[in-house]
Each structure stands twice: as C-alpha cells, then as structure tokens.
Amino acid sequence: MNQEISSRLQADAPIGVFxxxxxxxxxxxxxxxxxxxxxxxxxxxxxxxxxxxKSQETVTRYSRQIVRFLQTFQxxxxxxxxxxxxxxxLDALEQEFDIPIIGVVKPGAKTAAEVxxxxxxxxxxxxxxxxSRIYSQxxxxxxxxxxxxxxxxxxxxxLAEEGLWQDPVTDEIAKRYLTELIDIDIDTLILxxxxxxxxxxxxxxxxxxxxxLVNPAYETAIExxxxxxxxxxLNQETPRLGTNQYQFYVSDGAExxxxxxxxxxxxxxxxxxxxxxEEY
Amino acid sequence: MNQEISSRLQADAPIGVFxxxxxxxxxxxxxxxxxxxxxxxxxxxxxxxxxxxKSQETVTRYSRQIVRFLQTFQxxxxxxxxxxxxxxxLDALEQEFDIPIIGVVKPGAKTAAEVxxxxxxxxxxxxxxxxSRIYSQxxxxxxxxxxxxxxxxxxxxxLAEEGLWQDPVTDEIAKRYLTELIDIDIDTLILxxxxxxxxxxxxxxxxxxxxxLVNPAYETAIExxxxxxxxxxLNQETPRLGTNQYQFYVSDGAExxxxxxxxxxxxxxxxxxxxxxEEY
Numbered sequence: 350m351n352q353e354i355s356s357r358l359q360a361d362a363p364i365g366v367f368x369x370x371x372x373x374x375x376x377x378x379x380x381x382x383x384x385x386x387x388x389x390x391x392x393x394x395x396x397x398x399x400x401x402x403k404s405q406e407t408v409t410r411y412s413r414q415i416v417r418f419l420q421t422f423q424x425x426x427x428x429x430x431x432x433x434x435x436x437x438x439l440d441a442l443e444q445e446f447d448i449p450i451i452g453v454v455k456p457g458a459k460t461a462a463e464v465x466x467x468x469x470x471x472x473x474x475x476x477x478x479x480x481s482r483i484y485s486q487x488x489x490x491x492x493x494x495x496x497x498x499x500x501x502x503x504x505x506x507x508l509a510e511e512g513l514w515q516d517p518v519t520d521e522i523a524k525r526y527l528t529e530l531i532d533i534d535i536d537t538l539i540l541x542x543x544x545x546x547x548x549x550x551x552x553x554x555x556x557x558x559x560x561x562l563v564n565p566a567y568e569t570a571i572e573x574x575x576x577x578x579x580x581x582x583l584n585q586e587t588p589r590l591g592t593n594q595y596q597f598y599v600s601d602g603a604e605x606x607x608x609x610x611x612x613x614x615x616x617x618x619x620x621x622x623x624x625x626x627e628e629y
Numbered sequence: 630m631n632q633e634i635s636s637r638l639q640a641d642a643p644i645g646v647f648x649x650x651x652x653x654x655x656x657x658x659x660x661x662x663x664x665x666x667x668x669x670x671x672x673x674x675x676x677x678x679x680x681x682x683k684s685q686e687t688v689t690r691y692s693r694q695i696v697r698f699l700q701t702f703q704x705x706x707x708x709x710x711x712x713x714x715x716x717x718x719l720d721a722l723e724q725e726f727d728i729p730i731i732g733v734v735k736p737g738a739k740t741a742a743e744v745x746x747x748x749x750x751x752x753x754x755x756x757x758x759x760x761s762r763i764y765s766q767x768x769x770x771x772x773x774x775x776x777x778x779x780x781x782x783x784x785x786x787x788l789a790e791e792g793l794w795q796d797p798v799t800d801e802i803a804k805r806y807l808t809e810l811i812d813i814d815i816d817t818l819i820l821x822x823x824x825x826x827x828x829x830x831x832x833x834x835x836x837x838x839x840x841x842l843v844n845p846a847y848e849t850a851i852e853x854x855x856x857x858x859x860x861x862x863l864n865q866e867t868p869r870l871g872t873n874q875y876q877f878y879v880s881d882g883a884e885x886x887x888x889x890x891x892x893x894x895x896x897x898x899x900x901x902x903x904x905x906x907e908e909y
Binding site for chain 2: 395396397402403404407503504506507508510511517518521522600601602605623627
C-alpha cells in the first residue's frame with residue numbers, strides 16, 4: 350500500500366467485511382462496538398458455506414469473487430472475517446487488490462504470543478485452518494519459544510449454527526475435542542473460527558479459569574482501528590440518522606441469515622439481500 | 630421422453646449419479662448391488678455442500694451445472710441421488726434435458742404409502758426437503774388417507790460426515806429430533822436424506838421394532854432397474870476386467886472424498902478427480 354493509493358480512499362467510505370456465512374458477524378459486532386462511526390458492508394457466502402472443509406484453491410477463488418463484489422461499494426478496506434479464508438487466501442488477495450486487506454489470524458496470533466506464560470498455546474479451528482498451520486507460523490515469527498497445539502473441531506460450526514450454544518451435547522463434543530489440550534497443559538486457547546465465540550461459555554467452562562481464551566474478533570477490531578488511524582481513514586463523523594450504516598448481503602437464504610444475525614447483533618438488522626456471487 | 634430419444638441412448642453407456650457430496654454414495658452403493666453390470670459416473674458437489682439449507686433457486690442452478698457435466702460422458706440416464714435436489718430441481722431438470730432423470734423422493738414416497746398400516750408416516754430430512762413438502766405431496770397423490778409428519782434434522786449430516794454413526798451424541802440428538810414422531814405414533818419413517826442410512830442403526834434403535842424404516846436409496850435402485858428394462862437400456866454385458874466401471878468426480882477435496890467413499894462402498898475406489906463445476 351503506497352501513499353498514492355491511500356490518498357484516493359475516502360474516510361467516509363464503508364468497510365467491507367466478509368465470511369463464509371454467519372460466523373463473521375462476531376467480527377462485525379466487534380467492529381460496531383469499537384468503531385461506532387464506521388459503515389459496514391457485510392457479505393456472507395451462505396450458498397457455499399462452509400469453507401473449513403474446502404481446498405485452498407477453492408477458498409481463494411471464492412474470496413476473490415467476494416472482494417470484487419465488495420469493491421463495487423468503493424470500500425476503503427476489507428476485513429477477511431473468516432479464519433479459513435484468512436489462512437488460505439489472504440496472501441493472494443493482498444497481491445491482487447490495491448486496498449488494505451486484513452485477516453483475523455495475525456491479530457489473534459499476536460495476542461496469544463503476548464498472553465501465554467508457560468509457552469503452550471492451543472488453537473481450535475476448522476480442518477482447513479489447522480491444516481494450513483498458519484497460526485503456528487505467525488506465532489513462531491513473534492516468539493520462537495512457544496509450542497502450538499492445533500485441534501480441528503468440525504462439529505462446532507453446525508452446533509453453533511443450530512443454536513446449541515449452551516447444551517449438554519455441545520459440552521460432550523467440546524470435552525472430546527479439548528481433553529488432549531487440557532492434558533498437555535496449555536495456558537492459552539485461540540478461538541480460531543469466527544463461530545466459536547458463540548460457544549465461548551462452554552469452552553471456558555471446560556478449559557477452566559487458568560486458560561486464557563483469545564477471541565481474534567476482538568483483536569482484529571483493534572488492529573483495524575490502528576490501521577485506519579495511521580492512514581487517516583477513520584470516519585470522524587457519526588453517521589446521520591436514517592443512514593443505512595450497516596448493509597448485509599448473502600449468496601443465499603437472506604431471511605434465515607437475518608434471523609440468525611439478529612440473534613448475534615443487537616442493532617436490529619432490518620434486511621439482508623441475496624446476490625449471485627458467481628457473477629463476480 | 631419419446632421413442633426417438635430412447636433409441637439414440639446406448640445400453641452400454643454409463644449412468645450419471647449426483648449428490649451435494651458424499652451422501653449419494655448410499656444410492657450409488659444400492660445401484661452397484663442391484664445392477665452389477667452398470668457403469669456409474671458419480672459427481673459429489675463437495676465444494677458447495679450442503680444443499681439442505683440452500684434455496685430452491687440456488688439448488689436448481691447447481692443441479693443444472695452438474696447435469697451438463699454428466700452429459701459430457703454421454704450418460705444414458707441420471708439419478709438425482711440427493712433428496713434436496715430431487716425436491717427442488719427435478720421438475721426443472723426434466724423439462725430442460727432430454728434424457729430420463731429420476732430422483733430419490735418418488736420411490737421412497739411410493740414405498741411408504743404402501744408400507745404404512747395406521748396411515749401415520751414420518752419424514753426426516755434437511756430443512757429444504759421438509760420445507761418443500763414434496764414427500765407429503767407425492768404420498769398424498771398415492772394415498773389420500775394418510776397423514777405425513779415432517780421433521781428437519783440438520784445435525785444428522787455433520788454427525789454422519791464425522792463418522793459418529795453409533796455414538797451417544799448421535800443417540801441424544803436423534804432422541805430430540807424423533808421424540809415427537811414417536812409421540813404421534815407413526816408406523817413408517819422415511820429416511821429422507823441420503824446421509825441417514827449411515828445412522829440407520831441409531832434411528833432403528835430409537836424408533837423401535839414397530840416402525841418400518843424406508844430407505845429411498847434401495848427403492849430408487851429398483852425403480853431405476855425397471856425404467857432401464859422398459860426402455861431396453863439395461864446393460865446386458867458384464868464389464869470386462871480392467872474397465873473403469875465406477876468413476877468419481879467432485880468439485881473439491883478429492884482425497885478426502887475418496888477416504889470417505891471407501892468407508893461406505895466396498896469396491897475399492899482407487900481415485901476421484903476434482904473438476905471446476907462452475908464452468909458447466
């Protein structure tokens with residue numbers, strides 16, 4: 350990103366946020382909390398969810414289409430609010446597009462590297478994110494003396510999407526996934542999938558008080574704010590009443606998305622629109 | 630389908646079978662058992678799975694692309710081995726393409742209408758299939774005096790895909806889904822999603838001996854055989870040794886698909902190829 354590109358981006362332009370589906374709403378929610386003046390265009394790829402079991406090539410192709418769609422809104426930056434897409438596609442997107450793009454993995458990795466005391470960090474995520482070893486790579490760049498234990502938890506996404514956020518079944522599945530991480534005495538656990546903050550209380554209960562849970566959504570909003578400040582791109586003005594501050598687009602099932610979104614975000618989402626993402 | 634079209638189809642041509650992913654392998658398996666001379670081209674849309682939570686428009690668009698892909702193999706017929714695609718897309722496909730296309734819903738509905746004694750039939754399936762009310766519609770055409778109770782079971786697909794075919798968690802989820810069907814005293818239960826035969830023993834245990842489980846995969850293979858016989862399209866010759874009798878294509882993750890397929894089908898699947906289905 351050079352100065353020339355920064356200078357043609359507008360501070361009052363919206364921020365593009367995308368995810369494979371509804372999980373990225375936990376990131377959008379953090380941006381709304383920490384950056385209340387910003388406008389957001391959210392895209393959830395509900396026609397092709399989940400990304401976590403798909404290949405790098407497929408996830409990159411999908412992510413590229415979404416960035417092209419978000420660019421039609423003249424967004425000033427894009428947040429890849431999906432761990433799998435951050436792991437697989439971020440490098441390619443940064444090379445191909447000339448606006449700042451930030452993912453959720455680096456901010457989460459940075460915090461975990463800072464927080465750990467015993468140097469044993471667990472990462473729970475989709476198969477794809479774990480397979481990419483991307484958290485491990487970023488954390489090792491910051492701190493060579495830590496050991497990272499990755500664990501794929503494929504059932505957490507469907508359980509969270511079914512609303513079983515506090516439920517004996519989710520407890521049981523979480524125990525099975527997390528036992529090995531408890532046994533090797535991690536003191537820090539990265540919630541490496543944007544759905545997982547929805548079952549945070551279950552995860553906290555099983556891991557116990559001594560383990561710090563790192564939610565990359567929170568850290569990403571902090572990094573986003575810093576980046577916008579440095580580039581002079583923070584929106585200084587509160588959007589006027591009646592402005593459509595948050596807009597939601599999906600590739601399928603807008604009504605269902607809206608219901609789910611309203612259970613996560615307290616701003617009252619009035620509408621979501623379906624678009625054909627394969628055209629971008 | 631008129632005589633002219635039938636006559637240019639070849640008896641030794643392969644049968645196209647498609648599904649949103651791996652579930653349709655339970656249908657392919659039945660075709661292999663009941664029609665051992667037939668060649669099969671299987672396509673699993675693993676890049677865009679699951680279909681069960683997607684809209685009719687999206688599922689129809691995807692199904693159309695897949696039929697065009699299968700036609701490149703000069704298939705003599707196509708089996709829509711996915712309940713959601715059968716519910717949403719079969720009518721459109723039959724109108725647009727000039728080869729015989731059969732779905733899994735009608736054969737399952739027919740059997741259930743014949744099997745029930747007390748006229749109370751349960752259907753378990755994805756949200757999309759239940760929402761379409763297609764089983765109800767077909768069964769009522771055959772027998773007006775039955776009552777059909779539909780129940781969406783969205784967690785069965787991820788549980789089956791994770792291999793928890795016999796597991797306390799699957800028991801617990803199944804109990805929650807099925808209790809209301811037991812309470813209203815159904816005597817017949819249609820397994821309205823191609824994944825569900827994989828957890829058949831769990832379903833049977835919970836429903837008890839008095840409830841007949843209808844597996845549309847089995848009935849579909851019977852209907853397929855009848856249809857091919859009527860049209861003179863049954864393959865009379867055993868494929869020669871060394872013939873590639875069964876070919877598998879997916880839109881993503883061929884290696885993972887192959888592993889899963891080999892746990893379902895006992896023929897030893899040597900390879901699966903990934904293709905870009907969006908190009909069709």
